Amino acid sequence: MGRVFSQAGTSPVRLTDAMRSVFVELLVHGPLSRAEAARRLALSPSALTKVTKPFIEAGYLREQAAGEGTATVGRPSQPLEVDASRMSFVGIKLTADELFAVRTDLAAAVHAETSRPLIDHEIDNVLGQIVQAIADLTGDPAGGERPPLSAVGISLAGTATPSDPVVHTSPFLGWSQLPLGSLVEEAVGVPTVLDNDVRALTRVQQWFGEGVGHSSFALITVGAGIGCGLVIGDRLVTGQAGAAGLVGHLAIDDRGPMCELGHRGCARAYVSSPAIRRSVAGTLDRPDLTFDDCLALARDGHPVARRVFDEAGSALGQVVATVANITGPELVILSGEAVHMYAVCADAFQTALARHTHWTSTPVRVVVKPFAFNEWARGAAVTALQHQLLHG
Amino acid sequence: MGRVFSQAGTSPVRLTDAMRSVFVELLVHGPLSRAEAARRLALSPSALTKVTKPFIEAGYLREQAAGEGTATVGRPSQPLEVDASRMSFVGIKLTADELFAVRTDLAAAVHAETSRPLIDHEIDNVLGQIVQAIADLTGDPAGGERPPLSAVGISLAGTATPSDPVVHTSPFLGWSQLPLGSLVEEAVGVPTVLDNDVRALTRVQQWFGEGVGHSSFALITVGAGIGCGLVIGDRLVTGQAGAAGLVGHLAIDDRGPMCELGHRGCARAYVSSPAIRRSVAGTLDRPDLTFDDCLALARDGHPVARRVFDEAGSALGQVVATVANITGPELVILSGEAVHMYAVCADAFQTALARHTHWTSTPVRVVVKPFAFNEWARGAAVTALQHQLLHG
């Protein structure tokens, strides 16, 4: 058993499986009375008193102020709450040319953020910039105390998983077989885990977002590419060698626009924001147009932009339907830097979703989740957080 | 804890989690020494002697004859083996017009089989025919003793799962919300579970077939339709309301042949054996041709048949690639009544598989598994078997 919960002044909390599951249950499903938690986890009430005591003594759990809640018969329950401020995590998202980093607490709330352009992809330089970003986020707590950094998460596009400190392949950074996790861990002296960027985002939804309460769901992101993260049976699907959720080049229509790889009509060529921009700007011969300009044109009813976004929505609907047909999730969450385009292509999306959903099923429930620019880095922090609580 | 292992003469074996997992490990991964099983399951060696003793005493496990195996240093191991004959299961597959049933032992070996045309879909008649089939398979052990029937499994196309005795929807049988499991259980006095037919087949591969040793794989079946079963993280994926693996109507090409639902170029319209037959027989204006006739024509190089089978292989490759891209399995198993067609379209299949596999991955490993006509019913038996051992 690890020393996940240890702290100056208090003795480290030794963890049993029951303690882990209780703590995670309380973290994810909000304040819960001991009795309720016992029911949910199929434990005895007495087990809950015993299990929660060390957490309360060490300050990781606290009894909620007796809120005069719903009047009910019997002794009022005493909800327990995780003190999110007692732990701190840093999440870092690496892209080809920039580094985003956030510091969060145990509840994945962002308390500080920073970003910087990457000098280059030389490992020493990247490592230096990572260390610097961590220092910036954790340095000098002006005034009050702050808990020590518990873990660091780093996410990037490519095949990485928390169980392995090595980046196997990352096309955009030009890395392969790079032990980035170990390197950072050595440099900052804090446990460090790697993860695929989309799967890290999926973890955010699983514990702190729309996925809470669902044992299976899919997250589909739209932006520079199309991503897909899957949770099935309460577990994130990693795939062999971290290669699950590769929906970017799904064949939509073999006469459609072309992607960088020469696929005619693949999902990416229809849905990714660069492809949409290229398509609209190219057709109108206005290379200055940004993606958001194109979106504005579509909103204003410009026929070219409208058509491009309708086709994007339609392709996205087909992607979602395909994923849903194969994996049968309870819910699909739509997110990513470009989700805000959903508003202008919702009809096309829903039509395609219904059309491609298997005839024996009803279309999967879809929720659209607005996207903050630091969400990618937050995902990395949640990867670190999950790893620390479940395996630390 | 259940009474999975109980028997006249011996006291019932009470099961702990460790006992369950040890027994299943020995069943699935063949004869194994106690020491080896202990390593695999992360148990202490002493736990293994303790856990296996009651099974040995009750006759469910036995020590293998000291085979003069690989000469190795140290005391020779004493492999333990499941006595498969000590339990018996019946599996039943229902189609629109026929009932297939098999009796198997604990190792899913088929010991008896029977089939009969369904009179109609009236529940009382179907129930009667099910009971009769079970009686035929379990009646009068000529001569020797036979273990009593442990459980019955029933599989059908539609949304059914072992955790629920109700058939929610089965288009081909015209049923909905029918508590078939409870009805059969009452009629024959033996635990009865339902399952989707493709998922039942997937269980066979998981415990007794190509899936052994893989924590994630996909099974794709071709025949009257296209099916897909998924195992991810050692667990069969059921999907919400049992609706996972619906690849039949995956869009391949919106100018292709049409399926019964009016989808142009969906997978089913390319790959299912009736569609292939229709296509070849229709083009040649020879309505008498059977599927196997068409296959023979293709094998002989007949241009029409060749083309149809090439397109089928190509579509199938795209289906496999799509499933693999999304779920990242270690392995894809190809099976079903019509898998033997693989031989004539292997090239087209492999080409399409490579073409549609995401560029950052290598194509998934594919194995072709010949299909016996009673395999569907065997799947149902394995559903019963798994349910009995894991939850009974």
Place this chain on the structure above:
DNA sequence: CAGATTCATTCATCACGTCAAGTAAAGATG
């Protein structure tokens, strides 16, 4: 033959969670 090595068993021990009993704190009831 003693030594090394691996497998298997025995038995004391112990960790972790349940059970039973009791306490606490409210609303319901007459």
Place this chain on the structure above:
DNA sequence: CATCTTTACTTGACGTGATGAATGAATCTG
């Protein structure tokens, strides 16, 4: 208003089920 009912929580004895250490068993090695 005293009492009952209901639900929440706590406490300490207990038991189940696994571990660890010591031992024995069976083989190859030199």
